[in-house]
Amino acid sequence: xxxxxxxxxxxxxxxxxxxxxxxxxxxxxxxxxxxxxxxxxxxxxxxxxxxxxxxxxxxxxxxxxxxxxxxxxxxxxxxxxxxxxxxxxxxxxxxxxxxxxxxxxxxxxxxxxxxxxxxxxxxxxxxxxxxxxxxxxxxxxxxxxxxxxxxxxxxxxxxxxxxxxxxxxxxxxxxxxxxxxxxxxxxxxxxxxxxxxxxxxxxxxxxxxxxxxxxxxxxxxxxxxxxxxxxxxxxxxxxxxxxxxxxxxxxxxxxxxxxxxxxxxxxxxxxxxxxxxxxxxxxxxxxxxxxxxxxxxxxxxxxxxxxxxxxxxxxxxxxxxxxxxxxxxxxxxxxxxxxxxxxxxxxxxxxxxxxxxxxxxxxxxxxxxxxxxxxxxxxxxxxxxxxxxxxxxxxxxxxxxxxxxxxxxxxxxxxxxxxxxxxxxxxxxxxxxxxxxxxxxxxxxxxxxxxxxxxxxxxxxxxxxxxxxxxxxxxxxxxxxxxxxxxxxxxxxxxxxxxxxxxxxxxxxxxxxxxx
Numbered sequence: 001x002x003x004x005x006x007x008x009x010x011x012x013x014x015x016x017x018x019x020x021x022x023x024x025x026x027x028x029x030x031x032x033x034x035x036x037x038x039x040x041x042x043x044x045x046x047x048x049x050x051x052x053x054x055x056x057x058x059x060x061x062x063x064x065x066x067x068x069x070x071x072x073x074x075x076x077x078x079x080x081x082x083x084x085x086x087x088x089x090x091x092x093x094x095x096x097x098x099x100x101x102x103x104x105x106x107x108x109x110x111x112x113x114x115x116x117x118x119x120x121x122x123x124x125x126x127x128x129x130x131x132x133x134x135x136x137x138x139x140x141x142x143x144x145x146x147x148x149x150x151x152x153x154x155x156x157x158x159x160x161x162x163x164x165x166x167x168x169x170x171x172x173x174x175x176x177x178x179x180x181x182x183x184x185x186x187x188x189x190x191x192x193x194x195x196x197x198x199x200x201x202x203x204x205x206x207x208x209x210x211x212x213x214x215x216x217x218x219x220x221x222x223x224x225x226x227x228x229x230x231x232x233x234x235x236x237x238x239x240x241x242x243x244x245x246x247x248x249x250x251x252x253x254x255x256x257x258x259x260x261x262x263x264x265x266x267x268x269x270x271x272x273x274x275x276x277x278x279x280x281x282x283x284x285x286x287x288x289x290x291x292x293x294x295x296x297x298x299x300x301x302x303x304x305x306x307x308x309x310x311x312x313x314x315x316x317x318x319x320x321x322x323x324x325x326x327x328x329x330x331x332x333x334x335x336x337x338x339x340x341x342x343x344x345x346x347x348x349x350x351x352x353x354x355x356x357x358x359x360x361x362x363x364x365x366x367x368x369x370x371x372x373x374x375x376x377x378x379x380x381x382x383x384x385x386x387x388x389x390x391x392x393x394x395x396x397x398x399x400x401x402x403x404x405x406x407x408x409x410x411x412x413x414x415x416x417x418x419x420x421x422x423x424x425x426x427x428x429x430x431x432x433x434x435x436x437x438x439x440x441x442x443x444x445x446x447x448x449x450x451x452x453x454x455x456x457x458x459x460x461x462x463x464x465x466x467x468x469x470x471x472x473x474x475x476x477x478x479x480x481x482x483x484x485x486x487x488x489x490x491x492x493x494x495x496x497x498x499x500x501x502x503x504x505x506x507x508x509x510x511x512x513x514x515x516x
Contacts, residue, residue, distance in 0.1 A: 002400060005138065006056070006057060006138070007135060007137075009052075009066050011051045012131055013082040014089055015083075019449075020083075020445050022047055022092060022128075023047050024047065024092075024098055025047075025080070030075075032477070032478075032479035033483040034100065035107070035111070035479075035483050038479075040052070040072070042100040044100060044118060044124075045127065045128055047097075048130065052069075057139075070459050071459055074456060074460060075464075084317065084319045084455050086131055086216070087129060087444075088128040088130075088189075089448065090207075091193060094123055097128055099112060099119060105483070105487040108486075109494050114271050116269060117260075118281070120270060121260070125192075126222075132315040132318075132325050133311050133312065135311050136309060137310070138341075162238070162288075162306050162307050166237065166239065168345070169236045170348050171339075171341075172310075172312070173285060173356050174356055176286070176314055177362075178391075181368075181421075181427070182387075182421075184219070184427070185428040186432075187211055187216070187430075188208055188436060188444040189208070190207060190445045194209055204443075204444070205442025206440070206445060208442055211365055213366045213369035215364060215429040216316050216364050216429065217364065218364075220361055220365040228275060229283060231275075232245050233353055235349075237347045239302060239307070249282065254275040257270065260273070279299055285360070288302060290306065297501070299507070300506055300508065303507065303509025305509075305511070319432065320431070332413050335413070335414060338401075342397070367429070368430060374386060388418060391418050397410075398410040399411065432444075435447060
């Protein structure tokens with residue numbers, strides 16, 4: 001079962017000019033259609049690529065595909081580069097950051113209008129932040145084994161799977177601050193990212209702002225945050241409770257967004273005036289996910305077919321690796337997620353949810369500060385002490401993974417994580433600040449641009465087989481054909497399409513009825 005763990009990676013990154021400024025060119029034609037390509041698309045901005053691997057049971061195979069996608073992309077970028085960090089490059093004014101475009105079909109327009117809404121609600125600079133999403137699931141063969149080991153024999157298997165994934169999610173929300181500490185790599189930013197915004201960052205050199213003890217500013221107050229969404233207090237106790245909370249955000253008008261307005265003449269300012277336009281607007285460190293059918297809402301898919309995998313969303317792009325993530329990080333994630341799944345997971349409550357949010361922000365902004373204390377069931381505790389206990393509990397999991405795969409790579413990853421807690425100067429966030437100061441005159445843009453160039457050169461030196469080159473060329477051509485077919489098949493006005501999509505019944509399905 002452990003050899004069958006399933007994983008996939010989604011990696012975002014900005015296209016930049018050789019001088020480190022945001023590229024304003026369209027999505028490269030040679031990469032196919034951002035609407036329909038299965039592996040290469042865009043996120044918020046037309047300049048923000050998103051590379052998506054398939055599902056893999058092997059760590060090295062997953063990384064190999066992600067690296068291959070970078071090779072394919074670079075062959076189409078000309079002089080442009082991929083920015084290697086989560087926090088953005090030198091940005092133009094907010095209104096000059098281009099929003100992604102997907103063609104003239106209704107579904108393409110829906111995606112662009114959604115992003116237009118995000119720009120009005122949060123600003124385009126916040127949306128230009130990039131990250132790594134790690135998709136994780138257990139093989140089907142695992143669930144009967146877990147049920148036999150527990151006391152839930154009477155629960156239908158699909159419901160049991162939902163319950164266990166939500167147990168994982170609750171523990172992840174309690175302890176994900178540890179991943180921010182160990183893997184965070186965004187303690188500094190280009191000054192253009194905070195221009196005109198209130199912040200508590202210190203000025204450094206070369207147009208840089210930073211926080212001396214930060215781990216991941218991306219996950220702090222300047223990152224993907226929404227004060228409005230805190231009112232939802234989304235619980236992960238079961239699928240029905242989770243869906244009901246999200247449904248409130250999707251159906252109840254929100255005064256500040258009503259003030260933005262829905263229409264702008266013949267155009268649209270946003271998809272809806274509710275707190276959430278669609279499910280994806282909910283910001284969280286982890287989400288329950290199910291592959292959706294064409295035109296299907298994510299909540300509807302969860303209700304009909306249950307949870308398929310979890311999506312981890314709190315990972316910075318690693319500026320020290322060409323693919324933005326390495327095998328050691330993937331193995332640490334596997335260990336951590338299995339710990340979250342297998343450890344007792346009591347129901348959450350509003351007080352604990354609020355404490356988890358505070359802990360996340362403390363570690364994001366002050367995680368390496370020796371005086372930082374987290375809230376552990378109401379008691380103050382040092383991150384290194386609490387984190388060390390959690391990693392000790394992971395030892396049997398690492399041993400079992402090594403027994404399944406052979407070797408000692410999981411045990412080595414765990415030992416390195418423990419050592420990093422004892423030596424915070426070795427953490428990626430500390431390394432970013434050290435190299436920025438020592439090699440680039442305290443200029444974060446110069447550090448990130450140099451790393452981006454190095455990664456471009458490293459990827460360019462790798463061989464790409466003729467078979468792979470042909471395969472991706474065919475995928476690009478097929479995706480453009482699929483986009484044209486979708487555009488030709490549209491029969492209804494966009495307003496009708498928008499209403500039909502948003503008015504789907506969300507809380508229907510056997511997994512909602514049986515999970516509570």
